[in-house]
Amino acid sequence: MTANALPAPVTKAGQEGLAALLADSGKALVALDFDGTLAPIVADPELARAHPQALDALVALAPKVAAVAVITGRPAEVAVRNGGFAGVPGLEHLVVLGHYGAERWDARSGEVTAPDPHPGVDAVRAELPGLLEGSGTWVEDKGRAVAVHTRRAADPQAAFEALREPLTGLATRHGLIVEPGRMVLELRPPGMDKGVALTGFAREIGAGSVLYGGDDLGDLPAYSAVDTLRTSGTPGLLVCSGSDEVTELRERADVVVDGPEGVVELLRALADRIG
Known part of the structure; x- marks a missing residue:
């Protein structure tokens, strides 16, 4: 253009x-x-x-x-x-x-202006360190959501794929959903x-x-x-x-x-x- x-x-x-x-x-x-x-x-x-x-x-x-x-x-x-x-x-x-x-x-x-945060975010935030240990990923705390970035991992795409299922399970247990993006998996409230x-x-x-x-x-x-x-x-x-x-x-x-x-x-x- x-x-x-x-x-x-x-x-x-x-x-x-x-x-x-x-x-x-x-x-x-x-x-x-x-x-x-x-x-x-x-x-x-x-x-x-x-x-x-x-x-x-x-x-x-x-x-x-x-x-x-x-x-x-x-x-x-x-x-x-x-x-x-x-x-x-x-x-x-x-x-x-x-x-x-x-x-x-x-x-x-x-x-x-904003509503009160979803309680599941605090629960997920507490469990993430154990789940991500040794993965080479980085967690971005957004307050009302948390995002797991794989861009810094040795193999970003492999880390992304390996974490997708366990992070989805974690999110589901606490009433959240997973939103995939460009080398990032975000756990956030639904709706x-x-x-x-x-x-x-x-x-x-x-x-x-x-x-x-x-x-x-x-x-x-x-x-x-x-x-x-x-x-x-x-x-x-x-x-x-x-x-x-x-x-x-x-x-x-x-x-x-x-x-x-x-x-x-x-x-x-x-x-x-x-x-």
Whole structure:
């Protein structure tokens, strides 16, 4: 994609979604994953930061649409910090839906709202060290969920596959589910996913069109939500932040861009095209 040029969606539904967004941008919802979409994937998730040009691109686009939502499995406050979203003029329409929508941060108030944590998370947190001993993995404590990263193991894919079944058993015993991702297995409460979060927020603001961009398996429920919205009359555009690690999104997307850099270029192109 050349600078400031919008890519052509490869599906009719995607073409209709983009056309609707451009025709009435004031009713459009632009929703994006964080890690792998706005921020490059790194070995240590604590060091993940938004692409250097992501904030400028969001500031250029956000005032021209109904809302921008960052939908992430991370705690909302972590995504806000790592994205540099707090107190930025032009991002007043930004909302961060953390923990798959269980938490919400609004740029206007700067506050996070959330329900009480699921008790199973504490139980899983206590049992994980014994289960993971010697695996070469690293645990990210998200407060309302815990994520086991295998990227640092001697054989990351083998560790991922070896741990999938025992972690699923552990999660099930404590009323949680396992969400697989790019060399990560996240144990979290059931009932919330990015599709639920996206659908709820789109309905809340009365979105006339929806763009969703993601990169990983956890984004598939949001893709399905956009498909459902399309069938009910709300046009949508599915964007994949492409990688070599996950192909499922690429196969379903209307537009595929080259990682977070490509996402930034797309956001800039949208802002330029809307005018």
